Amino acid sequence: MTQPEPFETLFAVPLKCESCVQAVSGSLHELPGIINVDVKLKEQLVQISGTIAPSEIVRAIQSTGRTAILRGSGKQGAAVSILETHAKVANPVRGLARMIQVSPKLSIVDLSVYGCSPGRYYASVRENGDISQGAASTGAVWRGTATGEKEEPRGRFGEFEVDESGAGSVFLTRPVEIWELIGRSLVVSKKESGFATNDPDTLCGVIARSAGVWENEKTVCACSGKTIWEERTEQVNKGMI
Template sequence: MRERLPFKTLFAVPLHCEGCINGVKNALSQVEGILNVDCHLEQQLVEVEGTAAPSRISASLQKIGKDCILRGSGNANSAAVCILETHAPGVVNPVRGLARLVQVGTEFTIIDISLRGLAPGIYQASIRQNGDISRGAASTGGAWEEDTKGGEARGKLGQIEVSNEGSGAIIIDVGIAIWELIGRSMVLSSSTEGFQQGDEATLVGVIARSAGVWENDKVVCSCSGKTVWEERVEQTGKGML
């Protein structure tokens, strides 16, 4: 596997003083792969450079009581996101996972998947042929670029183990460019194929382009009039990671 190249990640983080900045820097110094941390007090932003996955960075900040919102990763046109939901009927909070994708080299992408609220066990992660989720995972087609000669499909990403607490995470390095994935779907399921729309143990979402570093300066949503932090509270209540 190729060596990861450093990339930048930008988080909105509540910062009130130099003590906050020192606390953030001390916490992130413990995360493997981080090369540099710049804190912008006036803008309430933390810029991180290195090879650490965004989920590792946010988890480290949350451990010291700092909430954070990812505002951008990598260069322009090099990042994507996929919200993973169950399509089972009657589920109050269908969002059970989030995948963040960052291209860090030519045809070299990090896929950072976090899950929660699932039954314990082994789940298969895959990129599907299309982005049709009208019937959940059942309408997404086969695994992307299935090898007709019997080899492994490019879309098969591997397994994720979900703990007894219902959470799981994995960071996968793949030889794929971001542009190849935009508009396709991602599926996480305890089954490898033959997905059922009403299966609560099957998650699906469409991969969408997301902002690179410094490409997203929104503070207030023009649609709802809510700040990014108000939206954060609302989305967290719906199960968003």
């Protein structure tokens, strides 16, 4: 696996005093791959430089008893995909993928799923972003510039294991640019290749552009008047990570 270059992530974190700053900073400095942590008390923001997955950063901040909301990542492009099953279940949202471009030809994918049956899963980018019929309508694995059947499709991202608790995560690096992925779909399935089906353990989501560092400074929604913390609570209640 290619070692990713350092990249920046920005998180909104509720901070009340210098003790909060020290607690958050201390938990982050314990993580491998952290280069720099800048905790801004007045702005309630935490800016991090390093090579560690955003999901690991969130867990470290949450271990201090605080909520962390990703506000931006990367400077060369970022994207996100909310993963859902289109089988008839009570809670269809099963995962989240964050994608960050860290160099002209390299992007990382921070992928987490939950509520799935144990086993090996495969992540792939599909030719189109049509999820009107779930994973079944997303098309074949995106080939990109690959030519010939023997050449690996560029959309075949990698594999990972889901444990007995139904949770799994992986940190992948791929030689792609974010603009190539926007508008396509991401599929996570126990099936390595071919067209996907809509069983409970097959997840899919459209890949959409997300904010880069410092591109989203909203703390209160202009439409609802809710703070980002209230919006976060609502999303968690709906099954979002």
